[in-house]
Amino acid sequence: MAKRDNEAQPVLEDETEPEEENKAKRICKLVCLIVFHIVFIAYFIWCTVVYIRYDRKEHCHFNTTKDDSNSTQEVEYTPPILCLFNWCMGYGFLVVLFVLFYIAYFYYKVFKPYVGQKVYDNSIEPAIDKWMEFSRTRIMSIVMILFVIVVMGAIILFESRHELLKVRGVAAPIFFIFVGFVFSKHRRAIPWRIVVHGLFLQFMLGIVVIRWDRGREVFACAGDKAAIFFSYAREGALFVYGETIVNDFVFAFAILAGIFFFSVITSCLFYLGVIQFFLGVFGWLLQAMIGTTVCESVNAAANIFLSMSESPLLIRPYISRLTRSELHTICVSGYATVAGTVLGAYISFGASAAHLITASVMGAPGSLAFGKLFYPETEESQTKADNIELEASEDETLLDAAASGAANAMMIVLGIVSNIIAFISMIAFFNAVVEWSFELAGVDEVTFIGLLSKAFMPLVFLMGVPWYDCQKIGLVVAEKTLINEFVGYMDLGKMIMGGEIDARSAAIATFALCGFANPGSLGILIAALSVMAPTRRAEITEVAFLAFFAGSIVSFTSASWAGIFVQETEVNSISEKLIDLYLKNSK
Template identity: 30%
Template sequence: MQNLQSAFGILALIAVAWAFSEQRRAVAWRQAAAALALTIALTFVMLKVPPVRAFFAAANAPVEALAAATRAGTTVVFGYLGGGPLPFDPKMPGGGFILAFQALPIVLMISALTTLLFYWKILPPIVRGFAYVLARTLGVGGAVGLSTAANIFVGMVEAPLFIRPYLAKLSRSELFVVMTGGMAGIAGTVLVLYATLLTASVPDAAGHFVIASVLGAPAAILIARVMVPEIENAATEGSLEEPEPVAASTMDAIVKGTSAGLELLLNIVAMLIVFVALVYLVNAMLGILPSVGGAPITLQRMLGTVMAPVCWLMGLPWSEAPAAGALMGTKTVLNEFVAYLDFAALSPEALSPRSRLIMLYALCGFANFGSLGIMVAGLTTMAPERRQEIVGLGLKSIIAGTLSTCVIGAIVGVLT
């Protein structure tokens, strides 16, 4: 019965996306059905065929190499703050992880690398290749497909860097797919950390995180196309124009890419500080209200109550839905890192093994208010002419990213 409950949840979650759609009559249901079928097929293959699952687990190696290369630089500059050996024993799992000095600097590396790849004429043919393949499967243009696929391995800001010259040309629907793709996945830089946190809670957590990252791409396209359907001629469908040269030489490309990455990094840090601080202030104001159930009212609790039915739709028993909903609320208001910490601290009785597996996938995304600040800062820096549109789609992208990971969780529930 729980499998049927999850199957019903898939349809219900898509219906919720349709309820938030800007143009309900314009939804291309054939494309949505294709994206759903692809997501289900990939889930079945990667969960039920061990060799395929092992292959995708190994695909994270290039990302780890890039993260290790960045860590080598941050260690020289920041020492143990940048990822070097700790001179002390951390008191909690992940206690030595510092976002600003270890994860965010990869933006510099990605920015310089992508500028080089564009200058060397390596990325433009890849973009056109994605346009050819994805236009015949899910009807997604090459630039959007490349950014969405890049989100399997890198974060919501690094992935759009791969298509920076095309961001200004994207249609509104394509821009929303890019934003939803960022919200529906996590970066390779934190994947290993989260897997370490949940090793004792979910068997083979690392493999599941890689699979969740892969599934985030088609699921994001599914939900994004339902919520913001394509109603204009997409700028990156079919043939793509050759972008203007990004640099005059290889060294110029490195310098320009690093400079652009530095500006991006500073914007990300500033926006993240402000958004987390604003959430703290809201919770402080809510603290004036009388406690409910022996605990103060917070944004996390409020969203947890709202998210409990969503967790039930994914296939969790109602008795476990409030605890799971609290995790979803924490992930949405703060971030998935804090949610996974709370997940790891849950007693074995709080969630069954099946429910834990579903929640691993449901929480595996950057859809939260802090990430919204990061995304808005990043995309508006890369495409300042789209600032108003990016800000306007921001809150909608959180909903889309959350629905995307919840659909993945429901599909896992069907197959588990």
């Protein structure tokens, strides 16, 4: 008996070891969490004290007035905490971060687990289901579509009351919807409610971000922070490449260095689950507002931050089960937006950071709308909200995530460089062939890219570009479509610096170029999705080509809305900033 007890003892120790180890990890995690909150709150309190005690002496003013009736002085006092309070910098920005962090923390750690989930399951979710069922009835869908059209028309007329030429910008979205209807795979199955709601959300985002002062301030702040953030990549580039190469603005070294920096940050945030959290929120909002499926909505939200080959990784286990329409919409989302990794490069060319972020955000709902217009759903989706879980990072540690992010950035940079070299060389060859052919016919200075720019002139004219700028804007749009957006933004920056185009044309072009719809990306996306779902390669190839045109149209539609909403004072300010930035980078 004693022998049996002795033999059983090691088994009990083996069983208790994992429990003790898990308990130790939980205690360690709890202690670290408590220490973090103590340090963070103490730091915030200290910064508040410093701001009140010291900043008011420098920034706040005390106005002294004299009352003649009793010869006493009254002091008009302004609370120091509000003196020159700027939400986008300094102490004001710290307050924003502090408040948002603890609101989110309290909601997800306290309210949602104990109260919120029960309220959602018992009240909110049934109400949403009833509303979705009611809103999808034929009569209600027609009423909602008519309401949206009337609202959009009224807003456009109001915006164009002082400048009727702005109304021309509506012609492009109408034309694109007509094109989508003509080339739609299943015209009778087009979900017009999703199409209209997606375009309406894209339209309203344009109003909030471009036309509304507060929204414009928020995105201007985000753009400024993005520009500052990407500027730190210059330090690494200077150390590795030296001042000569970086200061001479060599594209592959000075411009693309930011991709390494941002890729590492993105990979670390993905490992920590931060990106999955934001994507879950944005994806749920898109699904609730537009009516698309979970995978489509999450992927569209992911493309605001990640590249077209990275976003599908979040839903990788489900790609093989997606319908053709869902695959098509995922491809459209990839083409219609740009990744955060390349924003720094566009900014360095002279593109407005705020406009780039705005264009990428507007592209998400637009991609869902045109994705369903060109390829409506005719199958039953196999993915539901209750059986979807976002993919976690495969990295073991945070350091491993940073290393993999840097390695992935190398492939992105090499892909960009190789595509630019290959396609610019091809365009140069085609230019030479076309020029030689026309010279034989007695016509000089006719090139391939010149012919394409003329072909795009009617399109950019419909988007709101003045006719005298249409050939130049048509040129950069043609370059973006046939080569890539890098070449388009480089030439756009040169046009701005030389004063060759007006500010509104520059703003419209910034939105129109903001997308990955180019031949190189077509191959990249097909390859990436085929690796994740090898059995669906033929279907992916089929839908990706159609999605290429739909993705281009999404960017052009965003540009059309931007041309209507951008005000003259704003575009003049933007133009000055772009010229200053381009001159700075060209030194």
